[in-house]
Amino acid sequence: MDKVPSSSQQIAEYAMALDLCSELTLVLDEREVLHRILDIFIALYAPQQIVFWIMEKGSVTTILTHPVSGVTPPQQPDPGRALPETHPTGFRLRIPYKDETIGIIEVGGIAFPDHRERYLSLALDIAGVCGLAVSNARTHSRLEVALSDLMKEYNRSSRLSEELRVVNEELEIRVRERTAELETAMAQLKEEVRQRTADEEVIRSQLDEKTLLLREVHHRVKNNFQLISSMLSIQARKVTDPTLQRVFSDSKNRIRTMAGIHEKLLMAQDLSRIDLNSTVRQIPSNLLSLYRIPPGSVSISMDISSVMVDINTAIPIALILNELVSNSLRHAFPEGRQGEIVLGIRDEQDGLLIRYADNGIGLPQGYDWENADTTGFILVNSLVQQLQGSIGREPGEGTRFLIRLQKAAGESGTLRGTYNQVPE
Secondary structure, three states: OOOOOOHHHHHHHHHHHHHHHHHHOOOOOHHHHHHHHHHHHHHHHOOOEEEEEEEEOOEEEEEEEEOOOOOOOOOOOOOOOOOOEEEOOEEEEEEEEOOEEEEEEEEEOOOOHHHHHHHHHHHHHHHHHHHHHHHHHHHHHHHHHHHHHHHHHHHHHHHHHHHHHHHHHHHHHHHHHHHHHHHHHHHHHHHHHHHHHHHHHHHHHHHHHHHHHHHHHHHHHHHHHHHHHHHHHHHHHOOOOHHHHHHHHHHHHHHHHHHHHHHHHHHOOOOOOEEHHHHHHHHHHHHHHHOOOOOOOEEEEEEEOOOEEOHHHHHHHHHHHHHHHHHHHHHHOHHHOOEEEEEEEEEEOOEEEEEEEEOOOOOOOOOOHHHOOOHHHHHHHHHHHHOOOEEEEOOOOOEEEEEEEEOOOOOOOOOOOOHHHOOO
């Protein structure tokens, strides 16, 4: 019959268990902790065999046995099975930590199997310490991994910081260099702006001076035209031949037309551009006064676009219209006949379209106006050719002409001519 352990023996067992467990809590390696747990159960119970199922998150990860070889582990226990429990030669219990099962240990073939209940009680008392030790070891392992990751991250951050520092230093150097370049460029730009401003002031001053001189030239040209007109008037008084008087009168009228254009330039802000509308409109009224046409006997209708031209175009156009209107007033309405003159100027994409018409008696039958020997038509044809234009008669009552003037190449809104090339 088995000997019953005395109370002193129980105290010794608890003392030994306490001593073994106190050393267990100092171990931080999980594998070593597990083997020490196995050694504690061997030391306390001297069993013939032990099977230790180590679990994590409800699944068995490792199985330790005593002895190491020659033991066939029983079927894996059901984690949901109620423990602890005893069997004829030993017991089975959980190694817990809080609500988690760290492992299941089964002890078999213990000494004094009749006292397995007391042995189980002792095992239950140390199971919590064993579970705490395993949990501490696992926590320590996770902390080591986390620390290793932190060290790696720290090292990586240190490298990045160093790289960033180098990049910042390089960037600062580049910024200083670029700033210096920009300051130099800005200083050069300011100097260039100052120089250009000074040059513009000089050019503006010279332009104002030249504009003033050009206005003076136009003023003197206008005065010279008026002087020539006065001289022709004086000379005409000494002539009794009607033909010569008409020649003098036509010449004075042409000179007055050219003088009027120079007068327009004197009043214009831009000396390079003349408003053709305002220039042409004064021609018929001047001629009606010159030829003493009774008021209301000849009406003038004008439809003229606002077109800007230079002086070398304005003077030829004005002279052409001066000749056509003069011809109508002298010949188209004999014996006080009522009449009408229609003048239209339209700005088209490729040039000017000039329509002139009167409802008079028309040109004489068979009259070759293109090869005429009269000064008026010679002047009209020459001026149209000079402006690189074309002139043609249109069918209808009276006398009708259609004149087309082309714009110069590269010009989008002005026409150019050279009236000083008109043959004498």
